[in-house]
Amino acid sequence: MRISTRKTTLGGLAALGVVALLAGCAPAPETGGASGGSSDSGKPAASDFLPCMVSDAGGFDDKSFNQLGLEGLTAAADKIGVKPITVQSSSDTDYAPNISNLVDQGCNLIVTVGFNLAAATKDAAAANPDVNFAIIDDSSIDAPNVKSLVFDTAQSAFLGGYAAASYSKTGVVGTFGGLPIPPVTIFMDGFVDGVKYFNEQKGKNVVVKGWDVASQNGTFTGGFEAGTDAKQAAQGLIDQNADVIMPVGGPIYKSAAEAVRDADKGIVLIGVDADVTQTDPDNADLFLTSVMKGIKPGVEDVTNAAAAGNFDKAPYVGTLENGGVALAPFHDYESKVDPGLAGELDKIKAGIIDGSIKVESPSSPK
Template identity: 60%
Template sequence: MEDTLTITARKAVLTGLAMVGATAILAGCGTAPSATSTKSAGKSSYVPCMVSDAGGFDDKSFNQLGLEGLESAASSIGATPKKVESADQTVYASNISSLVNQKCNLIITVGFLLADATKAAASANPSIDFATIDDSSTTADNVRPITFDTSQAAFLGGYAAAAYSKTGVVGTFGGAQIPTVTIFMDGFADGVAYYNSQKNKDVKVVGWDVDSQKGVFTGGFDAGTAAKQAAQTLIDQDADVILPVGGPIYQSAAQAAKTANASGKSIVLEGADSDTFETDPANSSLFLTSVEKGIAQATKAVVLDSAKGSFTNTPYVGTLKNDGVGIAPFHDYAKKIPSTLPAELDKIKAGIIDGSITVKSPAVSK
């Protein structure tokens, strides 16, 4: 493995679906908010609140992680949090308004798709603190973005997928085609390309083309027929490691994988956002690893900052360096992966942190 890799141009690898990583630039990176707090001796009058995206608070992914952070912070200060779940995009604005009317001190909106509704509400209510998870486009004095350079962690996930694959084909698909989804897919494909360049291999990526920014999407974040079919499309192309990106859609991918495995295949998944091995025991046997975002701890810290009067609009950006993103343990697959893989991933992580390996997703600039 080379110690230093600076990539300035993308190259097609076989099908053109894997590509060589480019320089990472992530503007406006704030340091991680402080997560320390002293438990309140009594009940706090501070009211922290949250609006989910359409995936719901039981998605075992980013909505659920956000809620865990909210509830943990509220518990530590003796506050009673409020939450409202969005059935679809048509209720974002009304859900935020309902929390404004309930005298919330901080309203956290979960997901890129709530950007417009959050911006309007923050402008109309300058005395209320707002925070956005996975949206860096909403900027105001009373809005703090909580974002993650997930391409860095997904790069590790892609490398691991390529190292594990028995068929020489791996895949990824998404829910909605938005930057917070495609940033995973870009990093995943870059990691596969890096594996190929270091090992002189030709592992293919199906489901996503970084150069054209085209691939397989379900059109939303619901588990169901579309998500299962998307996963099956990749399985039919011989992919044996699949990264579904989009909250509950992975649950349908798990169904497709189990059906394929019952017919003699050996399909594994990589989770997105949370360590899905831990959050979804019913499907844990399928997960090679997960590409994680530290949503819960970042959310908790932002709530605590706001509660103690230290709210800031400086964006928090989770990276490998500040442990805001990463990959989960290999759990049941720890003895099934190449023995050298953990050390290789540690070296790659160090290279990304020190800048000798650079990773960029086009989603970062959007």
């Protein structure tokens, strides 16, 4: 297991702050459709439009954000009536050549999945101004042909942290990540702050292992692949008596699930990106809930809009208010959580939306 001790100049930021949405952000995507992305007949423009996608190293079968991106692209392509081209990356050295390959195949829109593809996306967009790009989980590229799809998951993870603290029997919960990058640490920040808010409201002292918000230091596996490092990271939290664990980083949760089953102590997991109870039925019994972001409808929306000639660079920021982030249902654990928890979470969500509960991470979209 590798431990990262990344620090940020915003270390020491108060656990609760103000969420600021981007001025002029695109509206929330409509599941199954596009805002302004239809022809006069009500159907998306079609025929010669070619949508494409490059995964990050997690692959399209990660049961998480790569899979959700692919589902969004496929849904839009089916509606438009075209066949998309998708390319899976095995490592970071694949990103630039995979994008170049899609440009050479005549793709009109290339969706790149993940923060780690930012440099390759920026270079390709500059070299190919007639090709439109959309990138998930990065907002650093300022170009007329690049649209960012980013998500303030600190908000939904705050709800997840509160739920974790409420459910915990040991008074210890934990989280660990794949890499110390903003799309990962934003989940961890929100989770820790949600636990802190629970403690303040309930007079409790639930402890979080694996991440410190103030110093921005914590436990990371060094990548997004399932394997020994991820299992050891989860085991380290189990050894510290954590009975609710949130792995942040695509397939690494699969290794955490192995550690949980081996421990056989009634430990539960919290998923990220997708509702993992639904995307991975084989492990559904382990998930208390999931901290979700609307990658599928976001990708579907930008693809439909681009097909109709309505592509724009205005970033989309998913929040609790516009439905771009959310906490999944408790599914099989509905009868096992505190009877008042759902109502408490509804009130907290409303408070975050109206600003009376301040939630911010150093990694929140600005």
